[in-house]
Amino acid sequence: MDPLSRAAAAAADAADPLADYRDRFAHEDDKIYLDGNSLGRLPVATRERLAAMAAEWGERLVGGWPDWIDAPLRTGDLIAGLIGAAPGEVVVCDSTTVNLFKLVEAALDARGGGALVTDRGNFPTDRYVLEGIAARRGLELRLFDGEPEAATLPCGSGDVVVLSLVGYRTGALADLAALQAAARDRGATLIWDLSHAAGAVPVDLRGAGAELAVGCTYKYLNAGPGAPAYLYVAGELQQTLRSPIWGWFGQREQFAMERDYDPEPDVRRFLAGTPPILGLAAVEEGVRLTAQAGVAALHAKAIELTELIVALHDEWLAPLGFELASPRDFARRGSHISLLHPLAWQITRALIERADVIPDFRGPDSVRLGVAPLYTRHVDVWDALDRLRGLVERGEPETVDATPGRVT
């Protein structure tokens, strides 16, 4: 059988040990969704859980709080299992942006301030958080070009470095252990953004000696638009770091209200306001599905699917002017593939509007194809790329309105 045939893709799906997970997500239409790296699909269990949580609010009212109050830590423990953290090292709270702000400020407060360092290609909100802190504290913001590499990581003693484990544009997977060791050797504090990595690739924070991390839950963890994010603080650091935002959910014995601030001795000291209970329930369901499938199995399938994209690109798309922007070595990438084309914006629009394929556009010239092994099939990849080549061969992108618009 031709390995690039649709029959081969269908055969791979038939042999897929994760195939049953597809039915655990809502599929309201037959669109091919290759943007789970931006917003994951709705798990059926989450739909049911949200209804149950609304009922629980209605029935238990404030009496629900004794159970709800542990949700940030309980859900964090589930995430910990996906990223190589220990129980008690992760809490779910706030947004990735706010959590990154908290950890950068905490590191600077505890260790003094050198430069703030990240790659110019890091996700915008990460750069903005650092730019803001640098401006307000009068610190140097050091942006470097290219992918982060241990040998050349431009940091020294007292610096705070923020790196995404999987880059949002190319899907490049950084070397967690080597970069962590490089930062440590140079006396810098390294904070990982796991948004595009958690649930997609194996992550071993403790094995790498990672100290701090943040991440979002609405991509591969399928927790819904704007779902609460998480943060990780290695156990041995929890007593020495403090959140810059002192809030009542970080307070020890929270309901003895007449005292000065005295933060929890553990990771809960990084909580601030009242936890979003419905959002946390959605995180719990999404993470549970990922944990049941297992990151190793998900990663193995992600490799198969992204390898198929690369092979079909080489065979069908490269001759049409596409260029692979993601690492060719599967060991060096996450679960999405970026293809460059001068008409990337129009191609994205044409795929969505005429071909029922949902990719993602990232300016100026990148079409992003994300695979979510819980629900993306080999035939989805084959069909999407077949429609893509057909569109381009027929010159359809040239007929699409080139006015840039909003694509998330």
Added chain:
Amino acid sequence: MDPLSRAAAAAADAADPLADYRDRFAHEDDKIYLDGNSLGRLPVATRERLAAMAAEWGERLVGGWPDWIDAPLRTGDLIAGLIGAAPGEVVVCDSTTVNLFKLVEAALDARGGGALVTDRGNFPTDRYVLEGIAARRGLELRLFDGEPEAATLPCGSGDVVVLSLVGYRTGALADLAALQAAARDRGATLIWDLSHAAGAVPVDLRGAGAELAVGCTYKYLNAGPGAPAYLYVAGELQQTLRSPIWGWFGQREQFAMERDYDPEPDVRRFLAGTPPILGLAAVEEGVRLTAQAGVAALHAKAIELTELIVALHDEWLAPLGFELASPRDFARRGSHISLLHPLAWQITRALIERADVIPDFRGPDSVRLGVAPLYTRHVDVWDALDRLRGLVERGEPETVDATPGRVT
């Protein structure tokens, strides 16, 4: 008819123009819920809207974002109508704690730092936020005793003052206009916490010349446990204040990602991370109900209900050792009443466990009875206080486990 009879209460309910709103909330049991000032009830419309939003996530996937992205401002505009703000002056985002942190830091950045001032009895998270900022910036934290009064507000030029419009313990309503004028005259920046006020009492931020405010949505606005909070920045200040947390949802032309940070020219510059879309939908439904009923009508009924509590207290409870901790003048209080009793903790437990009445305990000696005019009836107040006096007359509180526990 005896004005303190149950028949009089039933007659008042029969004449209540808001009576129909009660059926727009879920009532899964016949408990008398007097803690809507801690966590409001579930609106039926919210239950339906949450299911619809989950379906919308499942169907539209990332294609939903063009509509969802405006939710923080759109929902903020609804809240603006309840608090005397103009459209474009309120956004819904983050928690009250995080929003307060943002506004205090923004004010200090823009105007220089004097002392941070609040009353010792202010809500704990407000005090903690100020305590943290004072500690990190080396500023004085000035806590004053008693309720805030314009004549004695202890602030001067460059100070940042945080006051709750309605105090969480006694329900005392501060004089918004007088305090705002006092702060302005002394050169201080005043930030209002409207958590216990919005939806319960008329609030005219613009009329008072208020500059900054925050508030939560899960009390009288019935948006659910840990629902997103809001912040208000007067239009004329929006260009001069910046959030300390620079995030991608505060960025002008957010999806042109390759630029330096350039904040939105309006209140959206105080957004940080990705907005919680399901939470925002619940806020929208809760606020819409409040807006439909109208704050004036809600306040008029709150006065009736709290006057009934005060009258029944005087008649039945004062002889049993209770003391009214809330202002006797209805013009000086919000929508909850605090009663002091040495056995307040045991009384609270007995009411919940034996009488199907849900009040709230605030240490060390306060039973809080909140009325939510959208769903609290006069007979609910009468029945609750009747059961309360019966319990105490029979000596039941003395038989309850006095071990303090968690009550939210």
